Amino acid sequence: MLIKFYNANLLDPITKTKGLADIIIEDGVISKIKLKRKSTPIQTKGTGSKNMLEINAEGLYLFPGLIDMHTHLREPGYEYKETIRTGTLAALRGGFTSVCCMANTFPVNDNPEVTYYILAKAKEEGSCHVLPIGAITKGLKGEELSEMAMLREAGCVAFSDDGMPVMNSIIMKRALEYSKAIGAPIISHCEDINLSEDGVMNEGKLSFYLGLKGIPRASEEVMVARDILLSKYTKGHLHIAHVSTKGSVELIKFAKEQGIPITAETCPHYFTLTEEAVKDYNTNAKVNPPLRTEEDLETIKSALKEGIIDVIATDHAPHHIDEKKVPFQEALNGISGLETAFSLSLRLVHEGTLSLEELIEKFTVSPIKILKIRKEGIKEGAQADLILVDINKEWKVDKNKFVSLGKNTPFDLWTLKGKVLFTVKGKKFLDMRTEE
Amino acid sequence: MKDLIGIKELSRQDIEEILNTAKAFKEVLQRDIKKVPTLRGRTAINLFFEPSTRTRTSFELAEKRLSLDVLNFSVSTSSVVKGETLYDTLKTIESYNVDYIVIRHSSSGAAKFVAENTFASVINAGDGTNEHPTQALLDAFSILEIKGRLDGLKIAIVGDIIHSRVARSNLYLLSKFDTEIRFVGPPTLLPQEIPDNVKIFFDLQEGIEDVDVVMILRIQLERQKGAYIPSLKEYSHFWGLKKELLNYIKKDAVVMHPGPMNRGVEISTEVADSSQSLILRQVTNGIATRMAVIYMLNPKEV
Structure with a gap:
């Protein structure tokens, strides 16, 4: 499985890395981080493949x-x-x-x-x-x-x-x-x-x-x-x-x-x-x-x-x-x-x-x-452990959409600004880009 | 209005309306035939999760005088702990198609919880340390009968304020009128942060000086265990209302107590049985006031 993030704002206080980057994850491991000065148009080769996700992360953040x-x-x-x-x-x-x-x-x-x-x-x-x-x-x-x-x-x-x-x-x-x-x-x-x-x-x-x-x-x-x-x-x-x-x-x-x-x-x-x-x-x-x-x-x-x-x-x-x-x-x-x-x-x-x-x-x-735990952060060769976030996206909390069995929240129906869109932990990932 | 949960939710006008209606019902109660057919065919249930004889009897009589069919449902807290939740008890009762639920419960907020989960009209007969609205209404009714007004009165509430739903309901009611309200008692039984319109007195004599109304609260025997007071003897000595102290209140001032009294503890026999005592009048007025409340609620309003 290949996951590619293009033009993401990488912000990782663990490795102290900051900047625009393309990141490639191969079978749960970060295989490539390309830091760059300015965003480049996405190359769409290979789209539609079951084994590859290409994500336009322009304007979005990647955090550990x-x-x-x-x-x-x-x-x-x-x-x-x-x-x-x-x-x-x-x-x-x-x-x-x-x-x-x-x-x-x-x-x-x-x-x-x-x-x-x-x-x-x-x-x-x-x-x-x-x-x-x-x-x-x-x-x-x-x-x-x-x-x-x-x-x-x-x-x-x-x-x-x-x-x-x-x-x-x-x-x-x-x-x-x-x-x-x-x-x-x-x-x-x-x-x-x-x-x-x-x-x-x-x-x-x-x-x-x-x-x-x-x-x-x-x-x-x-x-x-x-x-x-x-x-x-x-x-x-x-x-x-x-x-x-x-x-x-x-x-x-x-x-x-x-x-x-x-x-x-x-x-x-x-x-x-x-x-x-x-x-x-x-x-x-x-x-x-x-x-x-x-x-x-x-x-x-x-x-x-x-x-x-x-x-x-x-x-x-x-x-x-x-x-x-x-x-x-x-x-x-x-x-x-x-x-x-x-x-x-x-x-x-x-x-x-x-x-x-x-x-x-x-x-x-x-x-x-x-x-005192070991976390490598977002770097080449490390296990993928990162999240993609739109810090400005507004969304409405709906306790019924919680994956947690606990629906006990005082924030139900609150509109919040900033949403996690994609989480990768090793070979596991959760894609929430289409969530309302 | 569908429910009576607390005085908090009422306006001055609501209170005046209830008290006026109560006056009319008091007249009815003085007739030879004391029953009115007003609510015939409707059903009330007295749902009591805490032992109570007086309040339940008063409600039951009020309901019967209004020609309601009456059910009594007493649940000891222990059996609730064993199984059924309040929600389930409520749904069971609702399935009987009752029109009025009178509830007493040891949890603050329980009456509101019940009201939010049923179509019946709910009347709070005491929820935890929150409110006991019909007590405050009957107290106001009794004061009005004697004084003709609430505005301009000085009222001292004496005793175990923090644990008292009667004190709270009276505070909220009297706060809607132009009154001076005092809390009197040992610091351990007064709120940590004082409501804005209340004056605090640790000394009983100072606290009741020149007031029009003294409301004495019942002191619970278990307060000694929680280290709120060292002993009932000491409490009685410093905060019990005794005959000599009546010299400090206004000549025409009245003394009230919601019952049941601990004679010789928070109130002396001489005071309780004095001409200034309204205690038995409070009991009588309880029925008329509760009739007024039930009469004015509308179970069909959703």
């Missing part, structure tokens, strides 16, 4: 495949929400060629058997690169460390009890210490569950107005502060998941200035939506941490610009419709995010918050550094 550091693939155990097959297809549709899948499956990914199962499933049925994240503690219970080194050996790239904070400080301290021998970061879901109590949205005037129990910002910030101090103390690499508040940003900034080895991520919903999105008890906007206020949102944007927040991750959390079609308090937390995350993030470029290059770094170079 995006990496999602925070995905819930739900398999094993919750295949009714999502499977490795559907989740990785949704990834390709959203421009992601690598996803890091969280450990809160059933059984929990706290032992190598589960890791092997996920990797075998991914090889068999998956469409993109699956990088498992192992549990910090056995059963996500926060009591005993999981076999982190064996999990690492089996293929886990990081450790997290995501969804469940590690409440016991001594356990978190030991995890950060132990991780140094393994060379993989600890990803912390920062939340003091005592402070959150049974809160379901951001605490403030709106939560009082709606009669919903609030989750204070302090519930996140208390743990961000604790984990920063534990990282300083142990020198273990801490990565803070889904940052949602201004206070967390300030703490992370302080920590980075001190040279404490921490990194951080946020998700598109935290710089796109505020708590106003749950005003009508919209369960599809119920996430944890909860959507906050305009002030938090603006601070998160600046933090992305200033590099205080390193990564944009999806926190793709697919749920079955029955789990959202209930009163707000009872609905599960999460947004099915893989298929909208990149387009939502492109808004940051269109409004001038980030340059295109900075945005792509948040999805590629930063996760690569944090996870």
